[in-house]
Amino acid sequence: MTCFDRVFPHGRALGQALILAVLLLATGCQAILPTPPREATREALAAGTAEPLPTPRLVAAPTPTGEPIPTPAAPAAGVNPNPVVTLWVNETSEAHRAVLEEMQAELDANHGIFLEYVMIDAGRLPRLVETAALSGTLPDLILHPVEYTMGWTASGILDPAAAQTAFEQLGRETFDEAALDLVSLEDGQPAALPNHGAPQLLIYRQDWFDTLELEPPADFDAMLAAAAAIYRSEVLSARTGLTTTLISGLVVPTESDLIRTQQVFEQLALANGCELIDERGEVTILSPACGEALAFYREIVNLYSPSDIQTNISALNAYLAGRTGMIFTSPSTLVALAGLDERYRPVCPECAADPAFLSGQTGLITTITGRGAAARPVDYSTLTYLGITGQADAETVRTFLDYWYGAGYLSWIGVEPERKVPMRLGSREQPGSYREAWFDLPVRPGEPALEAILGRETLEPLVASASGGRRWGFGVGRGPLMSEIYEGLLFSILQQEMLSGYFTSGQAVIEAYQRVVDLIPDYPFPIDPLPTPVEEMPAPEGG
8 A cells, every 4th residue: 555645836726627518327226217227328328418529630531430530640731752650649639749740840850751640539549440440541550548459459450460579679678567468468479569657546635534533545444434434524514614515525437438437446346356357268257356346336436426427527626626535536636736737726625725735635545455355455557558550561660669669758758747657668778767767757848847746755656556557357368358348338337327226236246247248259157147245335315
């Protein structure tokens, strides 16, 4: 367990918060279901309004599958004589675009390559890649979350032999070994090149925990006790001036259209010793450890969180407004607490007089432990990889990778560096140089470095946790199955159905088993499961 109290300077004035769309059903209990849960979810998704996201420029003509393929950034005029390398990236911000334009100019002028890049929101990336594979329009390289690496490799989209050649060129020893192991095939050959990563964090209001004499929420029991004590606390209401109905114990994403919804539960499940599938390929979600994890998740979210559907942004906004005691989040929140993110500013009741108030009252945990017999401490990380497709020209890509993981690497890592711990540690000539340089990267242009803002004692545990977290399925050779699960948002949908009252946690375990087994052709271990015997908590009031 890693727990810190940090004071971050440079608080700022009030800023703009995003207004969230509400999808699907409100969290609650429903006694009679007019529509089967999965069909109801599909109908609700079709009727809902998605949160607006930046989208790439699109060509006018549809592809054979009906999904438009983004148009790459191209030369302003004329025909460029240099060979072209095409790159899709899972980023959409203007800061990332500016860096890509700088890279484009440098590659063109100094390395004899023209870079065509496309910026795609991570949520749209799987469908666009699938469409491009069917229409023969894949790019040369795809920067993507680890959730998709093994599935795309199994389907022939990514070329592991090309990745192996790249490792021989760059030096496998220069990359983070844990990040390599996560995407290694049976022969030990990695499927893609690790690029950057960050741990999933649990942050909490240290001052509230001190006032209520609570233990840091590093395990299920402490987390649940804290959520119960903080939820609608009259003591905290009197202290902050907020009405009790605005104070929640915990806010986590519950939106069925978000990968983060599953990621939060996956860490909790792993912390309780719950594995989804084993080395033989047997789905093990029916174990008592998994039933206990789902029961804990349902209890803490339904009883001590806001009653409506939550997203990554609503959880962050609740914390910045001083309305909740705990959130699961990314390290980007640490920069927001320091007042250095123009999009999200601390606006808690105490923040008007002291913009740095929240940053000085925040505790941080990277490692969670469950409470059952199989419980264990678990870190959880989100990793990004650079995959080489089967359509890439070997010589052009080789030149590009020399640049990307060399002269251009820290330029890319330097955009929102708090969530981009380098997975290439350094060059052959200077081992560890990129990791060390990361501490000195400015959090934003013109602002102090990461170490100056957050402190090395906070950053070093983030680095240690960035690649060392456990993940379902990857360590037992089931990465392609996990790609299907994430692309279909299987658990995100199931979790929201459970929280909405369609299932008890025992019933949700069976649903999870059946839905996962449905994805495995000729599943060799079929059983007719019975509900896991776990104690069910009451449904939320007013549901």
